[in-house]
Amino acid sequence: MARLPGPFLCWALLGFVSISAPGLAVEVKVPAEPLSASVGNTAELTCSYTTSVGDNFALEWSFVQPGKPISASDPILYFTNGHLYPVGSMAKRASLLQNPPTGGVATLKLSDVHPSDTGTYLCQVNNPPDFYTNGLGLINFTVLVIAIAVPPSTPVCSQSGQISVGGSAALRCQSSMGEPRPVYNWVHLGSSPTPSPGSIVQDEVSGQLILTNLSLTSSGTYRCVATNQLGSASCELTLSVTDPSKGRVAGTVIGVLLGVLFLSVGAFCLIRLQKERRKRPKETYGGSDLREDAIAPGVSEQTSMRANSSSGLLERPPSASTVTTTKSKLSMVV
Structure with a gap:
C-alpha cells in the first residue's frame, strides 16, 4: 500500500472543509418579553448581534x-456603508444607542413615544457572506397611556319622570371631566322631611337618583356633589311634586264660580233691559185720534178738575182765567 506524503494530505483535508462548510451564521438577540414605556418618555428597544462585521454589514x-x-412593515432607519439613514414618520425621534453599531449592539432609541408607536419592531442584520440565518429579531412594544389626574368639572343636573303624588322621578348628575372618575352623592336640602329610605335608590357611579312613590314632602331642592381625590363640584335642581286630586277640586271650584258669574251677569243685563223699557215714552197716534186727558170744547178746566176729583184724583184750584170765562157766560144767559 502506497503511503501518501503528509503535506498533500493536509491540503486535501483543508480543501474539503472549505468546500463543504457553510459561512458563519448571523445571530440576533432581542428580549423575549414585551417592552413598554409611558407616553412622552424615551424607550430603548434592545437588540444585539454576533457576526464578523465587514464592508457589507x-x-x-x-x-x-x-x-x-410582517410583510407590511414600515422602515424606521438604515445603517449601511458606514452611514445612518433615519426614514419614515419616526425619523426625527429614532436613533441608535451606539453609532456606528459595529460592536454588536444595535439597540434602537425612540424619544417622546406616542400611543401610535405601539406595535411590533423588527431588528434585522445582514452581513454577506454570513447567510446562514436571516438575522431577524422581533420586539413587541406597548406605549402606556397614563391619564393626568384632574378634579371633577361642574356636573349637569337633570330630571325626568312623572313628578306627581304616587309617581316616580329620576334625577341625573354627570361631570364631563374628572380623573380619577368621580363618584356622585345626592342630598335633599331644606327643612322639609326627607323622603323615606325605602323610596330612594342612589347609584354613586352613574350619578342617578331614583325616587319612587312620590309625596308632597318629596318636593324641594336636591344637590348632587361629584367628588374625586383632587376635589369636588356640585349642581342643584328643584323638584316640585304636584297633587292631581287638588287640581281636580280646584277645577271644579273654578267651574262653579264661572257659572255663578255668568248667571249674575245675565240677571244684571235682564234687569237693566226691563228698566230701559219702562223709561220709554208712550206712543202717540195721528191727528184724528184724541188724547185720553183732552178737555171737551165748552167745558171749563175747573169742571174737568172736579170730575177728576170725583174719580179719586186731587182737585186743582181754578185759575183766574177760568173764573172769568164762567162769569161771562152766565151774564149772556140772563
Whole structure:
C-alpha cells in the first residue's frame, strides 16, 4: 500500500472543509418579553448581534402596526456603508444607542413615544457572506397611556319622570371631566322631611337618583356633589311634586264660580233691559185720534178738575182765567 506524503494530505483535508462548510451564521438577540414605556418618555428597544462585521454589514429597523403582517412593515432607519439613514414618520425621534453599531449592539432609541408607536419592531442584520440565518429579531412594544389626574368639572343636573303624588322621578348628575372618575352623592336640602329610605335608590357611579312613590314632602331642592381625590363640584335642581286630586277640586271650584258669574251677569243685563223699557215714552197716534186727558170744547178746566176729583184724583184750584170765562157766560144767559 502506497503511503501518501503528509503535506498533500493536509491540503486535501483543508480543501474539503472549505468546500463543504457553510459561512458563519448571523445571530440576533432581542428580549423575549414585551417592552413598554409611558407616553412622552424615551424607550430603548434592545437588540444585539454576533457576526464578523465587514464592508457589507447592514442594519435595518422597521415597524409593524398591530394586526398587520410582517410583510407590511414600515422602515424606521438604515445603517449601511458606514452611514445612518433615519426614514419614515419616526425619523426625527429614532436613533441608535451606539453609532456606528459595529460592536454588536444595535439597540434602537425612540424619544417622546406616542400611543401610535405601539406595535411590533423588527431588528434585522445582514452581513454577506454570513447567510446562514436571516438575522431577524422581533420586539413587541406597548406605549402606556397614563391619564393626568384632574378634579371633577361642574356636573349637569337633570330630571325626568312623572313628578306627581304616587309617581316616580329620576334625577341625573354627570361631570364631563374628572380623573380619577368621580363618584356622585345626592342630598335633599331644606327643612322639609326627607323622603323615606325605602323610596330612594342612589347609584354613586352613574350619578342617578331614583325616587319612587312620590309625596308632597318629596318636593324641594336636591344637590348632587361629584367628588374625586383632587376635589369636588356640585349642581342643584328643584323638584316640585304636584297633587292631581287638588287640581281636580280646584277645577271644579273654578267651574262653579264661572257659572255663578255668568248667571249674575245675565240677571244684571235682564234687569237693566226691563228698566230701559219702562223709561220709554208712550206712543202717540195721528191727528184724528184724541188724547185720553183732552178737555171737551165748552167745558171749563175747573169742571174737568172736579170730575177728576170725583174719580179719586186731587182737585186743582181754578185759575183766574177760568173764573172769568164762567162769569161771562152766565151774564149772556140772563
